[in-house]
Amino acid sequence: MHDLAFVAFLLLLLGLxxxxxxxxxxxxxxxxxxxxxxLSYYLINSVPLSLIFFLLAVGGWLxxxxxxxxxxxxxxxxxxxxxxxxxxxxAHADFPLPALAKWNWVWKSLIFSIFLxxxxxxxxxxxxxxxxxxxxASSIIVVGGIKTLASGGGYGALNLIIxxxxxxxxxxxxxxxxxxxxxxxxxxxxxxxxxPPEWKMRIYAYALCFACLLIPIGTETRTxxxxxxxxxxxxxxxxxxxxxxxxxxxxxAAIAVPLLPHSFTDRMQTIKTYQGDASAATRVAVWKWTWxxxxxxxxxxxxxxxxxxxxxxxxxxxxxxxxxxxVAQSTEAYDQARAYHSAYFEMLGExxxxxxxxxxxxxxxxxxxxxxxxxxxxxxxxxQEWITPLATALQHGQLIYLVGALFIAIAFQPFMFMLMxxxxxxxxxxxxxxxxxxxxxxxxxxxxxx
Numbered sequence: 001m002h003d004l005a006f007v008a009f010l011l012l013l014l015g016l017x018x019x020x021x022x023x024x025x026x027x028x029x030x031x032x033x034x035x036x037x038x039l040s041y042y043l044i045n046s047v048p049l050s051l052i053f054f055l056l057a058v059g060g061w062l063x064x065x066x067x068x069x070x071x072x073x074x075x076x077x078x079x080x081x082x083x084x085x086x087x088x089x090x091a092h093a094d095f096p097l098p099a100l101a102k103w104n105w106v107w108k109s110l111i112f113s114i115f116l117x118x119x120x121x122x123x124x125x126x127x128x129x130x131x132x133x134x135x136x137a138s139s140i141i142v143v144g145g146i147k148t149l150a151s152g153g154g155y156g157a158l159n160l161i162i163x164x165x166x167x168x169x170x171x172x173x174x175x176x177x178x179x180x181x182x183x184x185x186x187x188x189x190x191x192x193x194x195x196p197p198e199w200k201m202r203i204y205a206y207a208l209c210f211a212c213l214l215i216p217i218g219t220e221t222r223t224x225x226x227x228x229x230x231x232x233x234x235x236x237x238x239x240x241x242x243x244x245x246x247x248x249x250x251x252x253a254a255i256a257v258p259l260l261p262h263s264f265t266d267r268m269q270t271i272k273t274y275q276g277d278a279s280a281a282t283r284v285a286v287w288k289w290t291w292x293x294x295x296x297x298x299x300x301x302x303x304x305x306x307x308x309x310x311x312x313x314x315x316x317x318x319x320x321x322x323x324x325x326x327v328a329q330s331t332e333a334y335d336q337a338r339a340y341h342s343a344y345f346e347m348l349g350e351x352x353x354x355x356x357x358x359x360x361x362x363x364x365x366x367x368x369x370x371x372x373x374x375x376x377x378x379x380x381x382x383x384q385e386w387i388t389p390l391a392t393a394l395q396h397g398q399l400i401y402l403v404g405a406l407f408i409a410i411a412f413q414p415f416m417f418m419l420m421x422x423x424x425x426x427x428x429x430x431x432x433x434x435x436x437x438x439x440x441x442x443x444x445x446x447x448x449x450x
Contacts, residue, residue, distance in 0.1 A: 013030070
């Protein structure tokens with residue numbers, strides 16, 4: 001029955017897609033986020049679902065979609081350049097076979113993010129994409145939230161549907177994504193048209209936001225806590241009654257902190273004493289190694305270049321002696337082949353300075369363009385009220401991703417590239433649908449003969 005449910009849903013998507021080809025695009029989004037083939041026992045675990053839906057999505061767009069006014073955005077061109085650069089570094093990687101394994105999914109993520117904005121021609125399509133992304137991610141988040149309420153979770157112990165540590169099933173990654181989509185969920189509750197914003201939908205949306213906040217607690221990831229704090233600050237930016245908001249946040253924190261598991265609070269306290277935490281100290285050592293490596297290899301070492309690192313870890317701890325006095329202790333340890341644990345150092349070590357520069361320009365351009373859209377429609381005409389809040393939600397989601405990416409290697413996370421594609425789609429839609437009116441040139445009176 002488990003596999004039959006997946007098969008029935010996918011067949012329904014395929015059937016509807018032949019009537020509305022854009023649904024093939026949404027089908028690919030679902031397959032890429034949830035990975036139902038990994039959840040299947042036997043019926044679809046060997047079927048190339050991503051390839052099937054991608055080919056149908058591109059074919060449907062070529063055959064049935066309107067192309068009038070289609071334009072290639074500068075960020076799509078930059079994504080093409082990044083794809084070409086990644087292909088080059090993969091061909092010259094320090095570890096060719098492991099690099100090919102990562103290349104096999106990275107190129108798909110980049111290609112789809114280049115293609116996706118071409119299909120986002122209307123408000124309905126942009127909303128449908130974001131709704132599908134939220135629903136697909138919620139299939140993981142809701143399970144994690146329920147398990148957190150039932151057991152409290154634990155670092156590396158919270159099983160998100162399957163025992164897997166890749167994609168959105170990895171604890172720090174799903175913590176970042178869960179917090180990043182909260183602004184989008186709140187936008188859907190206010191301006192969504194696919195699901196009428198009635199009380200039942202709002203209750204589910206707010207419950208989903210609560211589940212998103214539970215994910216960092218269940219996974220006990222420090223990255224998730226930092227993302228929650230950033231979300232609170234970003235929401236303050238858009239709140240009209242700021243003092244009331246600050247008071248509410250303070251009361252909520254005072255109520256929530258005593259209810260948190262002791263293992264969670266103990267782990268969060270290591271943020272201040274990172275030099276005494278082996279995991280955090282190892283990350284710092286790997287980042288130092290990466291910087292030294294790139295100074296000698298400015299073009300990067302290709303995917304999985306971290307496999308060659310050998311790092312010395314300096315741990316500084318305090319311990320009470322027999323008289324109760326805290327005594328500082330320093331110990332040294334050595335490790336090798338430790339992952340980057342940062343998207344920024346991931347890009348630097350694997351793609352070198354050119355790859356990191358392209359990736360950073362992509363991120364900064366997204367923030368700037370969403371700010372431009374926000375400001376342009378700050379005083380909206382009738383029918384434009386949804387644009388500034390959506391640009392804000394996408395901008396906030398990206399900011400949360402960029403902060404979370406400081407501590408986890410998610411430079412090529414497909415979910416966030418889809419969020420970037422939604423930004424490009426919104427920017428392009430506003431440029432097409434709301435062109436500034438062109439003022440007619442004033443005619444010059446003809447000179448009369450004397």
